[in-house]
Amino acid sequence: MSVYQGRVVIGVIGDDIHIVGNRIMQLALEESGFQVFNLRARNRPEEFCQAALEVNADAVFVSSLNGEGEYWCADVRGLFRKAGLEHVLLYVGGNIVVGKRSKDEVVRLFKQFGFDRVYHQEPDISVAIADLQEDLKHGAAQRAVKAHQH
Amino acid sequence: MARPSAQSRLTSIERYRGQVLSHPLGRGISPDEVRDHLAQVPRQRFPRVAYANRGPSPCIQPRGGVPLFETQYELTRQLSEAGADFIPLTIDSYTRHNQYDTATQLLHRSEEEGKSYLNGYPLISHGFELTRQLYCGLEKPVSLRHGTPDARLLAEVAMASGIAEIEGGAICYCLPYSEGFPLDRCLLYWQYVDRVCAVNSTEDLPIHRESFGPLTATLVPPAVVVAIEIIEALLAAEQGVTSFAVSFGQTGSIIQDIATATVLRELTRYYLDKFGFGSVQSYLVYHQWMGQFPAERERAAALIACSAIISSIIAADKIVVKTVDEALGVPRPEINAEACDTVRYVLRTFRSAETVTSPMIERETALIRSEATSILEAIFDISGSAFWESVFRAFQLGYLDVPFSPHVDNANKLLSVRDANGSIRIADAAAVPISDQDARIERDLLESREDRADKTYRQMLADIRLMV
Numbered sequence: 057m058s059v060y061q062g063r064v065v066i067g068v069i070g071d072d073i074h075i076v077g078n079r080i081m082q083l084a085l086e087e088s089g090f091q092v093f094n095l096r097a098r099n100r101p102e103e104f105c106q107a108a109l110e111v112n113a114d115a116v117f118v119s120s121l122n123g124e125g126e127y128w129c130a131d132v133r134g135l136f137r138k139a140g141l142e143h144v145l146l147y148v149g150g151n152i153v154v155g156k157r158s159k160d161e162v163v164r165l166f167k168q169f170g171f172d173r174v175y176h177q178e179p180d181i182s183v184a185i186a187d188l189q190e191d192l193k194h195g196a197a198q199r200a201v202k203a204h205q206h
Numbered sequence: 207m208a209r210p211s212a213q214s215r216l217t218s219i220e221r222y223r224g225q226v227l228s229h230p231l232g233r234g235i236s237p238d239e240v241r242d243h244l245a246q247v248p249r250q251r252f253p254r255v256a257y258a259n260r261g262p263s264p265c266i267q268p269r270g271g272v273p274l275f276e277t278q279y280e281l282t283r284q285l286s287e288a289g290a291d292f293i294p295l296t297i298d299s300y301t302r303h304n305q306y307d308t309a310t311q312l313l314h315r316s317e318e319e320g321k322s323y324l325n326g327y328p329l330i331s332h333g334f335e336l337t338r339q340l341y342c343g344l345e346k347p348v349s350l351r352h353g354t355p356d357a358r359l360l361a362e363v364a365m366a367s368g369i370a371e372i373e374g375g376a377i378c379y380c381l382p383y384s385e386g387f388p389l390d391r392c393l394l395y396w397q398y399v400d401r402v403c404a405v406n407s408t409e410d411l412p413i414h415r416e417s418f419g420p421l422t423a424t425l426v427p428p429a430v431v432v433a434i435e436i437i438e439a440l441l442a443a444e445q446g447v448t449s450f451a452v453s454f455g456q457t458g459s460i461i462q463d464i465a466t467a468t469v470l471r472e473l474t475r476y477y478l479d480k481f482g483f484g485s486v487q488s489y490l491v492y493h494q495w496m497g498q499f500p501a502e503r504e505r506a507a508a509l510i511a512c513s514a515i516i517s518s519i520i521a522a523d524k525i526v527v528k529t530v531d532e533a534l535g536v537p538r539p540e541i542n543a544e545a546c547d548t549v550r551y552v553l554r555t556f557r558s559a560e561t562v563t564s565p566m567i568e569r570e571t572a573l574i575r576s577e578a579t580s581i582l583e584a585i586f587d588i589s590g591s592a593f594w595e596s597v598f599r600a601f602q603l604g605y606l607d608v609p610f611s612p613h614v615d616n617a618n619k620l621l622s623v624r625d626a627n628g629s630i631r632i633a634d635a636a637a638v639p640i641s642d643q644d645a646r647i648e649r650d651l652l653e654s655r656e657d658r659a660d661k662t663y664r665q666m667l668a669d670i671r672l673m674v
Binding site for chain 1: 383384385422424609610611612614618661662663666667670
């Protein structure tokens with residue numbers, strides 16, 4: 057096990073019960089040194105926000121496999137802002153929209169929602185973990201600074 | 207210490223049934239009339255008769271459920287003509303979660319627009335009177351396939367419709383299908399289902415119960431499957447069920463499939479007899495690969511054919527089949543019929559004359575037998591006033607741990623990966639009570655694999671996607 061990297065809340069959003077990826081993600085993050093709080097399946101945006109607040113998370117990974125992501129994710133960043141969690145990194149991944157749409161279009165949409173990183177139909181989670189390590193190099197507070205600059 | 211016992215049988219079931227059947231969608235069901243109806247459906251509609259007459263090959267059962275009555279009627283006829291020995295009735299997921307109003311609304315919408323808004327047949331919305339007509343003249347068993355933690359009303363409507371096989375169980379229909387349905391209540395609700403099955407049975411023509419052994423179908427070690435299947439057989443026997451099928455899903459290793467079948471068959475018999483349920487007849491059902499399927503139809507067809515051969519080698523009583531379109535979603539009726547035909551062809555062509563064995567198979571059999579026995583004996587020793595309570599506590603203690611279950615009551619601590627021959631190995635048993643010696647054998651067998659990935663999660667991902 058590598059050195060402690062930070063605290064991450066993960067979970068599947070909506071009524072989605074696809075759990076295999078969620079479990080693999082937990083293992084992958086733990087193996088990379090993160091402390092993981094796993095909300096597992098069927099979560100509302102409020103539950104991610106509540107958990108991030110309770111555990112003082114550095115980042116939140118929202119997953120969706122059945123495509124409900126688009127409906128549920130529009131409000132997540134707003135909720136975090138209201139809770140004073142502007143600094144928390146928000147990542148989203150899986151199969152996050154229904155139907156065939158270009159990756160660029162999907163990434164643009166979710167960036168507009170306020171997500172820092174978007175992984176649509178990316179099979180390898182190690183990319184996201186490398187990004188997270190990079191984004192957290194100087195701590196989660198970096199995000200708030202960047203957000204102000206924009 | 208709470209051992210399985212016939213003394214745990216639900217008393218005053220008649221009054222309890224009165225409560226369940228007072229549901230607006232259950233009205234009109236009279237326990238006496240249901241028994242009369244079951245007494246006059248063709249004998250061949252009962253699994254015991256079908257299994258007794260099956261000949262040298264396993265019976266074939268496809269999957270299938272659609273919202274509209276007419277379409278389900280067509281599907282039933284098509285599957286029967288294609289050589290299915292058991293006819294499936296797969297239930298939609300709203301009904302599975304007891305959301306009958308939503309299921310009814312979406313049924314009406316499906317009828318109006320001629321499109322499917324449900325992923326199965328909403329049995330409770332259709333009701334038993336209409337559903338009886340689905341099976342007029344049918345001389346094969348119908349199997350209720352669902353995934354319902356609280357199946358009390360559903361099972362009542364199914365039996366009232368003349369369906370004599372009810373799949374499911376408190377563990378196998380809760381742990382893989384629900385993230386939060388209370389497991390203790392689920393155990394009690396399935397006592398009801400089992401008891402009503404027993405009440406609706408006669409000595410010659412029992413209502414048949416079947417457990418769903420594939421569970422999450424994701425790297426579940428055979429010993430865990432064997433333990434859970436036997437627990438569900440014992441829970442059903444406690445309530446008076448006399449015809450029960452244990453099952454498991456193709457593991458991905460032929461060695462492990464043969465070993466699992468041997469142990470499952472042997473230990474189910476052993477424990478039923480041990481606790482005084484010698485009159486219960488048990489059967490073995492094999493599920494074709496339940497994990498991610500290859501998207502290429504040729505490969506899917508090859509996989510289906512291979513698992514058909516394995517079902518013959520292990521002398522399964524029934525094989526539940528997949529289709530070449532598995533990777534794409536719910537298959538069309540023709541594709542489903544085609545799968546029955548493929549499996550029928552393979553089973554007719556390659557009959558297994560006698561049990562296949564080898565030193566490797568024998569070693570695997572001994573290991574699974576030893577592990578499953580350790581787990582079961584530890585559960586029998588857990589305190590509680592009834593066996594179901596010990597089972598409930600077994601999950602709280604992590605004695606039973608189903609990999610990749612979304613359920614909050616599941617420990618999720620056991621780690622499993624594949625070894626050199628593709629067999630599922632326990633890399634970390636966590637709280638699952640297997641002996642130190644067996645844990646060491648598991649680890650040693652794991653060492654045999656040379657192409658192991660650098661990270662556990664990568665290895666697991668590769669192992670899950672074995673057939674893709």
